[in-house]
Amino acid sequence: MAFNLILFYVFAAIAVGTTLLVVVQSNPVHSVLLLIGSFIGLAGLYVLLEAPFVAVIQIIVYAGAIMVLFLFVVMLLNAPREAIVRSRLLESGATRAVGGLLALAFAAELAWALTRSRTLATGNAGDLPVFSVPQIGQRIFQEYGFAFEATSILILVAMVGAITLAGRNLGANRD
Amino acid sequence: MAELNHYLILSAVLFTIGTAGVVLRRNVITVLLSIEVMLNAVNLTFIAFGRFLGSSDGQIIVFFVITVAAAEAAVGLALVIALFRHVETLNPDAFRQLRG
Numbered sequence: 528m529a530f531n532l533i534l535f536y537v538f539a540a541i542a543v544g545t546t547l548l549v550v551v552q553s554n555p556v557h558s559v560l561l562l563i564g565s566f567i568g569l570a571g572l573y574v575l576l577e578a579p580f581v582a583v584i585q586i587i588v589y590a591g592a593i594m595v596l597f598l599f600v601v602m603l604l605n606a607p608r609e610a611i612v613r614s615r616l617l618e619s620g621a622t623r624a625v626g627g628l629l630a631l632a633f634a635a636e637l638a639w640a641l642t643r644s645r646t647l648a649t650g651n652a653g654d655l656p657v658f659s660v661p662q663i664g665q666r667i668f669q670e671y672g673f674a675f676e677a678t679s680i681l682i683l684v685a686m687v688g689a690i691t692l693a694g695r696n697l698g699a700n701r702d
Numbered sequence: 703m704a705e706l707n708h709y710l711i712l713s714a715v716l717f718t719i720g721t722a723g724v725v726l727r728r729n730v731i732t733v734l735l736s737i738e739v740m741l742n743a744v745n746l747t748f749i750a751f752g753r754f755l756g757s758s759d760g761q762i763i764v765f766f767v768i769t770v771a772a773a774e775a776a777v778g779l780a781l782v783i784a785l786f787r788h789v790e791t792l793n794p795d796a797f798r799q800l801r802g
Contacts, residue, residue, distance in 0.1 A: 535704035539712045546716055546739050550723035555731045555792075562735055569742055572712075575704065576753040578761050581745075588768055593738070593775050600779045601731055604786050626725075637714050641707055655756035663758055663765075671762055678769045685773035692780035695787075 535575055541568030555601045559594055566590040577657045709750035717743035730785070730792045734778050741771050 545564040552558045566589050573582035667675055716739060723736030745764045752760020782792070789796050 532704050535708060539708075542712070543715055543719070546719050549735055549739065550719055550727065550732070552732075555729060555735075558732055558735055562738065565739070566742065569746060572709070572746060573749055576709070576749050578749050578753065578764075581749060581761050581764050584765065584768060585745075588772065589738075589742075593772050596775055596779060597731065597735065600782060604783065604792070633718075641710055641714075655753070658758040658761065663761055666758060667762055667765065671766075674766060678766060681773050682769060685776045689776040689780035692777070693783040 531575060535572065538568045538571035538575065541565070542572065556598070559597045559601060562597075563590045563594050566594070580660045580663055706750055706754040709746060713743045713746040713750070716740075716746070728793050728795060730782050730794055731779075733794065734775065734782070737778075738771060738775070741767060 542565050545561045545568065549558045549561045549565065552561065566585055570582040570585040570590075573579070573585060720736045720739035720743060723739065724733050727733055727736065745767055748760040748764050748767070750760075752758060785797055786792060
């Protein structure tokens with residue numbers, strides 16, 4: 528049981544560390560590659576949570592497909608390194624005050640919510656059911672069948688929209 | 703055995719990092735990446751709650767969140783390409799005019 532906790536901390540450290548680096552990096556290519564590392568850490572956490580289906584989906588779809596899409600766009604645009612711009616918005620005292628207040632409110636809210644969830648947290652997850660991929664598949668295609676079909680339409684719309692937005696010659700032909 | 707609170711705190715940390723990235727970064731692609739980080743933090747919450755409540759709903763919702771994230775990434779990146787073609791920069795502060 529303690530081994531699980533050690534694995535949790537290892538994967539959590541991977542996820543948090545790489546995610547912090549994603550936000551700090553000035554080179555977008557490095558950001559994308561580090562985010563893949565973050566996803567791998569999260570996939571490990573999903574395995575710890577007895578959700579191997581989602582862990583595999585995370586690696587194949589997220590790290591494999593979506594991040595490659597990001598990488599293609601970064602390389603296609605030959606994106607310049609982000610210049611460090613002193614934003615006037617960040618310099619002003621009022622913005623800092625409001626942002627600080629919001630951050631404090633968020634922290635207080637989180638602390639309140641996490642201390643109140645103790646009844647659930649002390650429950651033992653060991654005796655709860657673990658779901659296999661066939662069970663999840665059956666629920667997706669039966670109970671969530673409508674949502675599944677709606678998602679396919681959403682993907683189709685997104686595909687058409689992406690081609691329309693990014694297509695180079697479509698605008699010229701329309702005129 | 704890691705408790706639910708461990709996962710919730712980790713998810714909150716990741717979500718906060720993502721929010722900071724969206725607010726602080728001046729690069730559209732990094733902002734989109736930060737949004738993905740936020741989505742992943744929420745996914746972790748779903749899976750953790752699903753596990754500790756003994757329900758498979760969490761995993762199913764994450765499946766849908768990932769598909770929606772894919773659609774969002776495709777449209778968002780297409781917009782980035784279209785914008786880059788107009789103004790030759792990725793700084794969102796430069797996107798001030800709506801009329802091409």
